[in-house]
Amino acid sequence: MRKKFSTALAVLAAPSLVALPLLAAPAMAAPTTADDHQTELMATLDELNDSGGSGTAWAKVEGTSVWLSLEVQGLLDDAPHAQHIHIGGTNSCPDPSMKGSGPGGAIRTTDAVDSYGMVAVSLTTGEAMTDADHALDVAHFPGTGSYTYERTIEVPEDVAAQLADGKGVVVVHGVDHDGSGAYDGDQMSDLDPSLPTEATDPALCGELVVSQMQAPAGGVQTGGGSTEGMEDLGLLVGGGALAGLGVAFLAVRSRRTDES
Numbered sequence: 001m002r003k004k005f006s007t008a009l010a011v012l013a014a015p016s017l018v019a020l021p022l023l024a025a026p027a028m029a030a031p032t033t034a035d036d037h038q039t040e041l042m043a044t045l046d047e048l049n050d051s052g053g054s055g056t057a058w059a060k061v062e063g064t065s066v067w068l069s070l071e072v073q074g075l076l077d078d079a080p081h082a083q084h085i086h087i088g089g090t091n092s093c094p095d096p097s098m099k100g101s102g103p104g105g106a107i108r109t110t111d112a113v114d115s116y117g118m119v120a121v122s123l124t125t126g127e128a129m130t131d132a133d134h135a136l137d138v139a140h141f142p143g144t145g146s147y148t149y150e151r152t153i154e155v156p157e158d159v160a161a162q163l164a165d166g167k168g169v170v171v172v173h174g175v176d177h178d179g180s181g182a183y184d185g186d187q188m189s190d191l192d193p194s195l196p197t198e199a200t201d202p203a204l205c206g207e208l209v210v211s212q213m214q215a216p217a218g219g220v221q222t223g224g225g226s227t228e229g230m231e232d233l234g235l236l237v238g239g240g241a242l243a244g245l246g247v248a249f250l251a252v253r254s255r256r257t258d259e260s
């Protein structure tokens with residue numbers, strides 16, 4: 001199921017992008033300058049659409065460099081979970097009880113766009129592109145229901161400034177509404193009509209708020225199978241799984257420095 005799904009998506013990737021005006025980040029006329037100092041943010045990821053999932057996200061913004069870490073549990077297994085930072089709207093998560101246009105009143109991605117806005121950053125794995133055009137690059141999103149994600153991403157200045165301002169919202173997608181164990185059903189996605197709406201409906205949402213808390217220095221809970229869902233295990237070789245996240249952050253930063 002997973003392979004077939006990914007292959008179909010790869011084939012459809014190019015045309016589907018054209019059909020995604022709602023996801024495109026608006027061009028900013030006069031980009032503001034991101035703060036030079038480091039801002040730390042945190043989001044509690046709450047379930048939408050009774051997804052059964054939960055999670056936490058941490059972010060650090062320094063200039064236009066954004067380090068992100070996600071811990072997610074309880075979503076549909078063996079299925080890709082697109083994940084993004086959305087910016088815009090009221091920079092908030094929708095009321096989980098809002099009635100959407102999906103099956104049985106499920107909230108579809110576009111139903112809540114007034115709340116969380118559009119995709120600003122695609123939280124893909126490995127070296128995959130991270131702009132809004134890659135919002136459905138499903139081959140490069142986590143593929144299990146529980147996973148740990150970590151990546152440092154260069155973002156445009158206006159995006160960094162808004163994130164540092166506490167205006168980012170993390171949204172994780174993919175909900176098995178009917179409990180069949182796969183993305184299926186009659187209703188197609190509001191983002192890509194070739195996909196079931198289950199594949200793109202929002203499952204988790206959390207507002208990235210400025211935090212005084214340090215990102216966990218002793219390492220987040222990277223128990224047993226927490227990395228199984230990563231498409232690219234190389235992502236973790238930098239030490240994220242064993243060393244603390246703070247150490248991993250420094251490692252990533254120094255590697256970046258070496259390369260430049």
Ligand SMILES: [Cu+2]
Pocket residue numbers: 082083084085086119171172173
């Ligand atoms: Cu999204």
